[in-house]
Amino acid sequence: MYLWDLAMRKGCLGYIKYILKSSLMKLPVLGWGFHVLEFISVDRKWETDETILHQMLSTFKNPRDPLWLALFPEGTDFTEEKCEKSKKFAAEVGLPVLTNVLLPKTRGFCLCLETLRGSFDAVYDLTIAYKRQCPFFLDNVFGVDPSEVHIHIQRIPINNIPTSNAEAAAWLTNRFKLKDELLSDFKSQGQFPDQKPEEQLSTLQSLLNFTVIIALTTTFTYLTFSYKLCMVYVSLACLYLAYITHCKIFPMPLEILPFVKGKKDD
Known part of the structure; x- marks a missing residue:
C-alpha cells in the first residue's frame, strides 16, 4: 500500500504494477481496478502461475514504457505462525533462519529477471518497517495507518545480479538475510x-487532488443515477469488468497487435 505513496512522491504513480494473489483480484470494484491497471494475479501454484506470469511480463518489455514492477517474493503477509513455519523449513533444508521476514520463493523472481532483464537497468530492494506493528490489509482499507512508515531503498544494477536461475535464487535468499539483519537493527x-x-507532500497540491477527486466522483454519481443511459452504461461496464476479472482476460497492448507490427515493419 505504501509503495503507491512512494511512487506518487517520485512522480511515477502511473508506472507501478503489482503481482498479487488472485483472491485480491476478485474483490468487487478494487479487483476491477487492479485488472484495468494490468496487475498480475497469481494462485501461488507454479503449474498455472508460470504461464500467466510469462504472458503478462512479456507485455511489459518495451524499454520506452516506464515500469515499476512490485514483487513480494515471500508470497504472503508476515505473521508469527508463518514465520515459525518458515524457520522450520529453512532449518530442514539448510537455508538461513530468518526472524523478521519470511523465506523468499525464488522461482517467480527468477522468471521476472529472465523475461525483463533487457528492459530495465536495476532492481530496487525495498525494506519497509513500522514504528509499532505492521498494519493489516483491512487497516489500510479503512484508513487506519501506522504512526510512522520507514522505507529503506537500495538500488542494485541489473548487471550485479547473476544470470543463472540457481545463482539468482541464492542471491535473492542472501538479500533477505540482509533484510532480516536490517530489521533487527531497526527494532533496536x-x-x-x-x-x-x-x-x-505539498498541502496545496494534496488539497487540489482531493477536490478534483470529490468533484469527479460527485459528478459521476449524479450522472449515473439521473440518466437511464448512464446507468445502463455503468451496469454493462460492471458486468464486463466482473466477467474479464473472473476469466482472467487481460487487455492486449497495442505493441503486440499484429496490425500494429505490420505498420511498424513498413
Missing part, C-alpha cells in the same frame, strides 16, 4: 542506518 535503534526524512 528505531530507524534505518543513515536515515533521512522524506519531504512533506
Whole structure:
C-alpha cells in the first residue's frame, strides 16, 4: 500500500504494477481496478502461475514504457505462525533462519529477471518497517495507518545480479538475510542506518487532488443515477469488468497487435 505513496512522491504513480494473489483480484470494484491497471494475479501454484506470469511480463518489455514492477517474493503477509513455519523449513533444508521476514520463493523472481532483464537497468530492494506493528490489509482499507512508515531503498544494477536461475535464487535468499539483519537493527535503534526524512507532500497540491477527486466522483454519481443511459452504461461496464476479472482476460497492448507490427515493419 505504501509503495503507491512512494511512487506518487517520485512522480511515477502511473508506472507501478503489482503481482498479487488472485483472491485480491476478485474483490468487487478494487479487483476491477487492479485488472484495468494490468496487475498480475497469481494462485501461488507454479503449474498455472508460470504461464500467466510469462504472458503478462512479456507485455511489459518495451524499454520506452516506464515500469515499476512490485514483487513480494515471500508470497504472503508476515505473521508469527508463518514465520515459525518458515524457520522450520529453512532449518530442514539448510537455508538461513530468518526472524523478521519470511523465506523468499525464488522461482517467480527468477522468471521476472529472465523475461525483463533487457528492459530495465536495476532492481530496487525495498525494506519497509513500522514504528509499532505492521498494519493489516483491512487497516489500510479503512484508513487506519501506522504512526510512522520507514522505507529503506537500495538500488542494485541489473548487471550485479547473476544470470543463472540457481545463482539468482541464492542471491535473492542472501538479500533477505540482509533484510532480516536490517530489521533487527531497526527494532533496536528505531530507524534505518543513515536515515533521512522524506519531504512533506505539498498541502496545496494534496488539497487540489482531493477536490478534483470529490468533484469527479460527485459528478459521476449524479450522472449515473439521473440518466437511464448512464446507468445502463455503468451496469454493462460492471458486468464486463466482473466477467474479464473472473476469466482472467487481460487487455492486449497495442505493441503486440499484429496490425500494429505490420505498420511498424513498413
